[in-house]
Amino acid sequence: MDPEGRTFQRGVVAVHNGRIVYVGSDGVRYAGTIEIDGRGKLLMPGLINAHTHIAMTLLRGIAEDIPLNEWLENAIWPREAKLKPGDVYAGALLGCAELIKTGTTCFNDMYFFMDQVAEAVAKSGLRAVLAEGMIERGDLGRGQEALRRGENFAKNFDGFAEGRVRTRLGPHSEYSCSPEFLCAVKEKADSLGVGIHMHLAESKGYVDSVARKLGKSAAKELEEIGFLDKNLIAAHCIHIDQQEIGILADHGVGVAHCPVSNMKVALGTAKIVDMVSRGVRVGIGTDGPASNNHVDMLKDMKIAALAQKSLYGDATALPAKTLPRMVTIEGAKALRLEKLIGSVEVGKRTDLILIDLNKPHLTPPADPWTTIAHSAMGSDVDTVIVDGGILMESRRLTEMNEGEIIKKATEVAQELASR
Numbered sequence: 446m447d448p449e450g451r452t453f454q455r456g457v458v459a460v461h462n463g464r465i466v467y468v469g470s471d472g473v474r475y476a477g478t479i480e481i482d483g484r485g486k487l488l489m490p491g492l493i494n495a496h497t498h499i500a501m502t503l504l505r506g507i508a509e510d511i512p513l514n515e516w517l518e519n520a521i522w523p524r525e526a527k528l529k530p531g532d533v534y535a536g537a538l539l540g541c542a543e544l545i546k547t548g549t550t551c552f553n554d555m556y557f558f559m560d561q562v563a564e565a566v567a568k569s570g571l572r573a574v575l576a577e578g579m580i581e582r583g584d585l586g587r588g589q590e591a592l593r594r595g596e597n598f599a600k601n602f603d604g605f606a607e608g609r610v611r612t613r614l615g616p617h618s619e620y621s622c623s624p625e626f627l628c629a630v631k632e633k634a635d636s637l638g639v640g641i642h643m644h645l646a647e648s649k650g651y652v653d654s655v656a657r658k659l660g661k662s663a664a665k666e667l668e669e670i671g672f673l674d675k676n677l678i679a680a681h682c683i684h685i686d687q688q689e690i691g692i693l694a695d696h697g698v699g700v701a702h703c704p705v706s707n708m709k710v711a712l713g714t715a716k717i718v719d720m721v722s723r724g725v726r727v728g729i730g731t732d733g734p735a736s737n738n739h740v741d742m743l744k745d746m747k748i749a750a751l752a753q754k755s756l757y758g759d760a761t762a763l764p765a766k767t768l769p770r771m772v773t774i775e776g777a778k779a780l781r782l783e784k785l786i787g788s789v790e791v792g793k794r795t796d797l798i799l800i801d802l803n804k805p806h807l808t809p810p811a812d813p814w815t816t817i818a819h820s821a822m823g824s825d826v827d828t829v830i831v832d833g834g835i836l837m838e839s840r841r842l843t844e845m846n847e848g849e850i851i852k853k854a855t856e857v858a859q860e861l862a863s864r
């Protein structure tokens with residue numbers, strides 16, 4: 446997944462101090478202090494989950510088969526109101542374990558108590574882009590308080606965990622934040638030198654009510670107030686028309702497409718083929734585990750392709766060669782991390798995974814793009830390396846005790862349900 450899209454049948458990657466120093470065929474020998482034998486495995490860049498709320502592992506399975514407003518108002522928000530910092534840590538740690546076990550090496554997250562999520566990232570060895578979620582609902586005082594918390598988190602945790610944590614500001618959405626508040630957020634983000642992560646055009650009902658209030662679409666309004674640029678990643682973008690897709694493309698906005706979560710709550714399917722053809726940088730996200738119900742990017746990538754083929758009535762939509770790029774380098778571009786991660790290239794940080802090909806469903810061997818895009822699952826990932834650190838080997842977590850994490854998260858989820 447370098448710019449030339451090269452593949453090697455028998456490849457070697459050499460790494461020094463967490464940085465890739467050689468990529469090529471196996472003619473070259475390096476005397477490594479650690480050598481990983483990748484025979485029978487496929488090496489690729491670590492997966493990038495472009496939108497999630499990882500601590501929502503705790504709410505997995507509590508609200509199924511109901512529409513978004515009931516899902517939020519009756520099930521999720523009442524539980525979230527009772528969350529304590531320690532709960533978020535336990536849920537985030539469980540989510541980090543699941544991310545590693547399914548091959549994700551970097552995730553983009555927005556939630557509450559994000560200092561706890563940052564601590565879980567530090568413990569797990571993963572890489573993450575984190576934002577404290579901010580909801581204002583036209584209440585100036587509430588907005589100021591939220592922005593103060595968001596700013597503090599962004600300032601204090603940028604570069605945390607040996608530089609693996611980057612921060613953003615996280616205004617929740619165009620329907621829960623007024624244009625005035627979003628102006629203040631943009632100004633603050635620019636002065637801090639951080640990006641913005643928000644939800645946009647997720648539900649038809651919310652999109653229509655915002656358009657009625659503003660007299661124009663949210664994308665048009667965001668363009669007019671100077672909110673749109675390459676430092677913004679917007680999740681969902683389902684209910685936007687061709688003109689609005691053009692606006693996102695013109696300003697270099699990154700989009701996090703979350704097909705499974707969107708279909709599960711019946712919100713619709715974003716027009717990703719149009720976005721990609723017009724140059725929008727689109728990554729794929731799982732969204733929170735409460736609306737998915739996993740964070741397996743290999744599964745979601747395939748579902749993304751199936752949904753686009755079905756939406757456009759076109760079997761050529763999102764072909765096998767495009768998909769693996771969307772969960773690696775395109776996700777990195779959407780998060781403005783493409784100089785650091787997203788491909789196996791000399792000079793990049795060592796965020797790599799090995800997929801075990803010795804599986805019935807991966808036999809006989811197909812071309813690697815097809816294997817990754819259409820056949821592989823998270824449970825096929827054998828080895829995970831982030832920033833040069835080995836986080837999983839032969840499917841065993843090296844930095845965390847999986848059994849203890851599962852036990853603790855189960856206890857916390859049960860206690861939360863009875864609180």
Ligand SMILES: [Zn+2]
Binds near residue numbers: 496497644680
């Ligand atoms: Zn979300």
